[in-house]
Amino acid sequence: MFVHLLSSDDFRACTGEEAPPSPISAEMYTKHGLPWFEYYDEAAGDVAPVAELAELEGTAPDSGSEPAVTIDPAQVTPIPRPRR
Numbered sequence: 159m160f161v162h163l164l165s166s167d168d169f170r171a172c173t174g175e176e177a178p179p180s181p182i183s184a185e186m187y188t189k190h191g192l193p194w195f196e197y198y199d200e201a202a203g204d205v206a207p208v209a210e211l212a213e214l215e216g217t218a219p220d221s222g223s224e225p226a227v228t229i230d231p232a233q234v235t236p237i238p239r240p241r242r
Contacts, residue, residue, distance in 0.1 A: 184227045194229055196236045 166177035188194075207214075 188227050188229055188233065191230075191233060194234045196234050 164172060164177075169175075169177040
């Protein structure tokens with residue numbers, strides 16, 4: 159079996175059809191009360207960039223530190239640290 163990942167343009171070129179819609183958004187996920195998961199070392203922070211990459215900027219707009227969707231803490235399920 160071969161799996162090919164296609165952009166929406168490539169999908170249209172290969173199939174002659176429009177690509178299927180995106181999966182549900184974070185807003186829709188939260189609205190329906192589905193669970194979010196808290197990763198055990200989520201607050202550990204990012205790995206420091208190497209000098210050659212330190213000045214590069216991302217392509218996504220800076221959304222700040224606030225999440226785009228307000229999540230009810232009751233929807234968050236902690237994922238425990240794995241045992242070693």
